Amino acid sequence: MNTQRLILLNPLMAALFVLVITMASYAQPQPFNPGTPEILVDEGASYYMSPVWSPDGRHIAFTSAEYRGIWTIPAEGGTLRQITNEDAAGFGISWSSDGSAIAARPARFDDRYRLNAIKVFNVDTGDERTLIEYQRGQMSLPQWTDLDQRIAVQVQREVEILETGMEPARREKQLRDEAVMIPRNNRIEKVSLSAVATEVVEDFGDRNILNLVPSPDGSVIAVQIMGEGIYVIDADGRNLCEIGRAENPVWSPEGRYLIAMITEDDGHNITGSELYAIDITTAQRYHLTAHTDVIALHPTVSPDGQRVAFGDPNTGRIYTMTIR
Numbered sequence: 324m325n326t327q328r329l330i331l332l333n334p335l336m337a338a339l340f341v342l343v344i345t346m347a348s349y350a351q352p353q354p355f356n357p358g359t360p361e362i363l364v365d366e367g368a369s370y371y372m373s374p375v376w377s378p379d380g381r382h383i384a385f386t387s388a389e390y391r392g393i394w395t396i397p398a399e400g401g402t403l404r405q406i407t408n409e410d411a412a413g414f415g416i417s418w419s420s421d422g423s424a425i426a427a428r429p430a431r432f433d434d435r436y437r438l439n440a441i442k443v444f445n446v447d448t449g450d451e452r453t454l455i456e457y458q459r460g461q462m463s464l465p466q467w468t469d470l471d472q473r474i475a476v477q478v479q480r481e482v483e484i485l486e487t488g489m490e491p492a493r494r495e496k497q498l499r500d501e502a503v504m505i506p507r508n509n510r511i512e513k514v515s516l517s518a519v520a521t522e523v524v525e526d527f528g529d530r531n532i533l534n535l536v537p538s539p540d541g542s543v544i545a546v547q548i549m550g551e552g553i554y555v556i557d558a559d560g561r562n563l564c565e566i567g568r569a570e571n572p573v574w575s576p577e578g579r580y581l582i583a584m585i586t587e588d589d590g591h592n593i594t595g596s597e598l599y600a601i602d603i604t605t606a607q608r609y610h611l612t613a614h615t616d617v618i619a620l621h622p623t624v625s626p627d628g629q630r631v632a633f634g635d636p637n638t639g640r641i642y643t644m645t646i647r
Contacts, residue, residue: 354580355600355609358645360617363632364396364403370639373413373621374632379422380625382446383632385641386413393425395446398625398632398643406444407451415464419471420492423447426465426474431457441465441476443487454485466503469516470496475503482514482521498558499541506532511544513558524560534571538578543603545572545581553583555603566606569599571621576628579603582611584620584633593636596620600646611646 363383364371371394374385382395384406390413393406409429417426425444430437438457445451454474455462463477468484470491476483482505504524505512509532511524527548534547537558545555552568569583580600587595596618598611611631612619619633619642632643 353609354602355611355646357611357614360612360615360619360642360644362640363398363400363643364641365638366403371641372634372636372639373416374623374634374641375416375418376623376625376632377418377422377446378420378626380627381422383623383641383643384416384418384425384446385634386416388639390414393427393444396641404446406446406449407442411439412442417465417467419467419487419489420494421471424471424487424489426467426487428462428464428476441474441485443474443489452488454487455483463505468503469500470494473516475505475514475516477505477507480507484516497540499537502541504535504537504544504558506535506546511535511546511556524558525556525563536572536574538574539576540578543578545574545603547572553581553601555581564603564606566601566603567608569601572601573622573624575600575624576626582622582624582631584622586620593618593620598622598631598633611644617642 370388371385374383376383381398383398384393384395386393390411392408393413395404411430412427425446427442428439430439436459438459439462440457441455443452460479465474465476468475471489472487472491474485474487502513502515505514509530510526513522513524531549532546533549536545542558543555544558545553547553553572554565556563569585572581572583580602582600584596584598586593598619600609600611617635618637620636622631622633624631629647630643630645634641
């Protein structure tokens with residue numbers, strides 16, 4: 324109340340205050356400096372989408388229309404390599420932390436029934452290992468955990484912990500290696516690996532969870548709610564905060580920013596999509612694609628935080644772009 328009175332009684336001082344704050348903001352170094360999008364994949368009649376950068380930075384995986392198959396390409400450009408051509412395998416591509424393998428949930432159809440499986444693909448040899456055979460019923464996307472030694476999957480109502488047969492990743496164990504976050508019944512649930520015990524982190528009632536993305540160290544969760552936008556919450560259930568409309572968030576490697584898209588459509592097709600970096604501590608947004616007409620969908624961030632990759636639905640191309 325006192326501040327409002329001060330502004331009303333001292334308009335010149337208020338104007339000076341705004342000018343000082345504005346100049347101070349311009350004086351601060353900008354955290355992002357987007358470059359020109361560069362074509363990484365352009366195969367003419369072939370349509371590709373939904374890139375995902377490998378954690379070691381060497382490759383980018385992507386899929387084709389309707390999420391059929393998985394391909395990889397060196398992040399600096401080169402020869403495409405097909406990992407699998409199975410239906411639905413490219414939805415929710417999940418790299419192991421060392422970039423040597425991809426976990427996927429391919430599907431096939433038996434008459435009118437959809438059958439899902441869980442497989443792990445070695446990206447260097449092309450070998451595959453089936454962890455869950457094709458079966459009917461609901462099955463979540465696989466989540467790497469326990470230093471890549473195990474994968475967690477929700478099958479029907481239960482969470483199954485599967486052995487991958489891989490050697491433990493050579494990195495420091497983090498919070499996300501001790502438990503997995505599962506979106507179930509419009510709730511964020513934390514499932515402990517040691518006791519397979521479940522704890523409700525947040526209950527969104529009748530609001531549907533579309534995407535749930537833990538931060539790199541697992542301490543914060545970003546969640547997209549249908550018809551609303553993105554929220555962030557600590558993994559212990561504290562500090563739930565709405566940060567506004569956006570879709571398909573991914574984390575910057577230091578865990579401060581979310582890179583997300585904001586789309587426009589005509590009721591049938593996407594007519595535009597822009598990428599933004601969102602500071603989770605202030606909700607400030609940085610427009611990354613303001614300088615280009617490319618429709619940028621499904622961003623992914625390089626492990627060093629210097630570049631993003633995304634798909635363009637008009638051309639089926641995959642682009643990369645520097646952002647810092």
